[in-house]
Amino acid sequence: MFDNFLVRENSLQNVVKDGEIVGFKFDVRIAxxxxxxxxxxxxxxxxxxxxxxxxxxxxxxxxxxxxxDFDEIAKAVWEHWDYGEFGTVYVDKPGGLSKGHHKLGIMQxxxxxxxxxxxxxxxxxxxxxxxxxxxxxxxxxxYDMVVE
Amino acid sequence: xxxxRGVSFYSYQQAQYFGQMDYHDMCKELHDNLKCDxxxxxxxxxxxxxxxxxxxxxxxxxxxMARYDxxxxxxxxxxxxxxxRDHVMNKAEAAELIKLDLQLAHDMGFKHIRTMTGLPxxxxxxxxxxxxxxxxxxxxEIHAPIPIRPNPEIKGLFCDSPGTAVMDTVEFxxxxxxxxxxxxxxxxxxxxxxxxxxxxxxxxxxKDQGLAxxxxxxxxxxxxxxxxxxxxxxxxxxxxxxxxxxxxxxxHAAPEDLELILPYVFSIHGKCHDLTEIPGKPGQYExxxxxxxxVIDVLKKNNxxxxxxxxxEGQRSRQERTMDDFVDEVDQVRRHHEMMARLIGE
Numbered sequence: 231m232f233d234n235f236l237v238r239e240n241s242l243q244n245v246v247k248d249g250e251i252v253g254f255k256f257d258v259r260i261a262x263x264x265x266x267x268x269x270x271x272x273x274x275x276x277x278x279x280x281x282x283x284x285x286x287x288x289x290x291x292x293x294x295x296x297x298x299d300f301d302e303i304a305k306a307v308w309e310h311w312d313y314g315e316f317g318t319v320y321v322d323k324p325g326g327l328s329k330g331h332h333k334l335g336i337m338q339x340x341x342x343x344x345x346x347x348x349x350x351x352x353x354x355x356x357x358x359x360x361x362x363x364x365x366x367x368x369x370x371x372x373y374d375m376v377v378e
Numbered sequence: 379x380x381x382x383r384g385v386s387f388y389s390y391q392q393a394q395y396f397g398q399m400d401y402h403d404m405c406k407e408l409h410d411n412l413k414c415d416x417x418x419x420x421x422x423x424x425x426x427x428x429x430x431x432x433x434x435x436x437x438x439x440x441x442x443m444a445r446y447d448x449x450x451x452x453x454x455x456x457x458x459x460x461x462x463r464d465h466v467m468n469k470a471e472a473a474e475l476i477k478l479d480l481q482l483a484h485d486m487g488f489k490h491i492r493t494m495t496g497l498p499x500x501x502x503x504x505x506x507x508x509x510x511x512x513x514x515x516x517x518x519e520i521h522a523p524i525p526i527r528p529n530p531e532i533k534g535l536f537c538d539s540p541g542t543a544v545m546d547t548v549e550f551x552x553x554x555x556x557x558x559x560x561x562x563x564x565x566x567x568x569x570x571x572x573x574x575x576x577x578x579x580x581x582x583x584x585k586d587q588g589l590a591x592x593x594x595x596x597x598x599x600x601x602x603x604x605x606x607x608x609x610x611x612x613x614x615x616x617x618x619x620x621x622x623x624x625x626x627x628x629x630h631a632a633p634e635d636l637e638l639i640l641p642y643v644f645s646i647h648g649k650c651h652d653l654t655e656i657p658g659k660p661g662q663y664e665x666x667x668x669x670x671x672x673v674i675d676v677l678k679k680n681n682x683x684x685x686x687x688x689x690x691e692g693q694r695s696r697q698e699r700t701m702d703d704f705v706d707e708v709d710q711v712r713r714h715h716e717m718m719a720r721l722i723g724e
Contacts, residue, residue, distance in 0.1 A: 231694055231697055232395060232697050233697055233698040234697075234698070234699075234700070235395075235396075235697070259395070263388060263391040263420065263423060264420050264421075264422035264423040264456070265422045265423065265428065266422065266458065267458060267461045269461055269462070269463050270458055270460065270461055270463075304463040305463070307461055307462055307463070308430075310422070310427060310428050310429070312422075312426055312427070312428070313394070313395070313420075313422060313423040313424075314394055314395050314397070341458070341460045341461075342456075342458050343458065343459070343460075344456070344457075344494055344495065345457050345459060345494040345495070345496065345497075345537060346457075346459050346466070346467075346537070346538075347459070350459050350460055350466040351466055353460055354460055354463065354464070354465065354466055
């Protein structure tokens with residue numbers, strides 16, 4: 231769903247901390263027709279210019295709180311990511327991105343579904359790579375982005 | 379006793395996503411243009427801060443219902459079983475979530491909640507006291523491929539016993555005599571063809587665009603329901619497995635099957651993907667994939683009293699394109715209401 235519209239236009243930026251560029255970030259909405267309990271959001275497959283940035287390098291900022299890693303997000307069982315609301319994905323990358331064009335591919339890992347499924351326990355024990363759990367987003371979506 | 383018209387705000391999911399409509403705009407559209415009063419919402423799409431909305435939201439919701447003279451019909455709810463992340467949600471926990479949704483429905487003026495397809499009786503049983511106390515009913519959605527008449531051959535979808543789930547719940551209703559448990563059948567179970575929007579997407583994506591053109595020409599000669607058979611007859615071996623599956627369809631329930639459960643049908647999802655103009659009848663529309671006329675005839679014959687709420691879903695199959703190619707949800711819902719009003723005989 232919303233194939234070309236999950237990532238906010240012009241939102242790819244470097245992240246500066248204490249005067250150093252420590253990574254990059256971009257804004258994203260949920261690939262669904264509804265929001266979800268925040269704990270169900272399990273990170274991203276991220277391909278930037280052909281390089282993969284795994285989940286342990288990612289944080290997510292939503293609901294006016296500081297960016298949290300996805301182990302912390304998993305504990306937010308009574309907090310909600312509302313439909314249509316942009317959150318911000320932070321990715322560690324010392325030195326950040328060069329100015330100019332970049333190709334960003336994402337697949338969102340959100341463990342929403344319709345009731346009990348045979349894979350539930352397996353996915354609790356070992357949450358799959360976002361590419362192995364297609365739901366409303368069925369493939370990696372790619373965006374041409376520019377860092378100003 | 380009458381069939382009344384409503385809209386599930388699911389129908390405007392794309393407009394909401396892009397900030398073109400919020401629930402106020404949707405309510406105004408129902409009142410001003412559709413001339414209907416039934417409102418159905420998705421809890422996790424319309425309620426900010428679900429499941430704990432602010433009092434300001436609840437007040438604004440009530441005020442908006444009053445301003446446009448609308449009737450809250452159904453609150454659509456979900457069961458995300460992996461939410462706790464350290465264990466699979468058990469049935470007692472599922473009932474607790476349903477109780478939260480019942481309270482929210484009560485606070486927003488809804489008469490029933492629409493829960494997950496094939497909701498296990500055990501979950502319903504655990505939440506029933508709250509439903510009675512709040513006088514908000516629990517109805518689960520009969521969604522394709524779940525049948526109404528028992529068919530034990532259907533397995534592995536949505537719940538443990540999809541083929542008999544409807545009759546398991548009917549048995550519970552009869553055994554307990556409860557008035558607070560029932561169903562929301564989705565019109566998608568009454569199919570007469572594949573959905574036109576998914577066929578069109580397939581034709582756009584086909585590698586063999588020559589064949590796509592031939593199939594497009596064939597669609598002018600045969601009905602959607604006949605398309606699969608005719609394509610197989612004329613172009614055998616030229617479609618991929620996935621393409622063949624896109625053209626296939628099944629009537630999961632016959633319209634008259636509804637008579638088995640009508641006393642427990644609290645509202646109906648007016649599922650639709652495409653409202654096309656009826657040839658020779660300008661301004662009149664039909665859903666070429668679904669048996670609307672036949673279903674509404676059954677409802678009228680049985681003096682069924684309730685809301686059929688438009689659940690337009692044809693937007694998704696064009697979202698891989700640019701915004702200029704997107705379908706206009708507002709227009710499609712208006713067409714759907716032209717069709718419903720005409721078939722109901724308003």
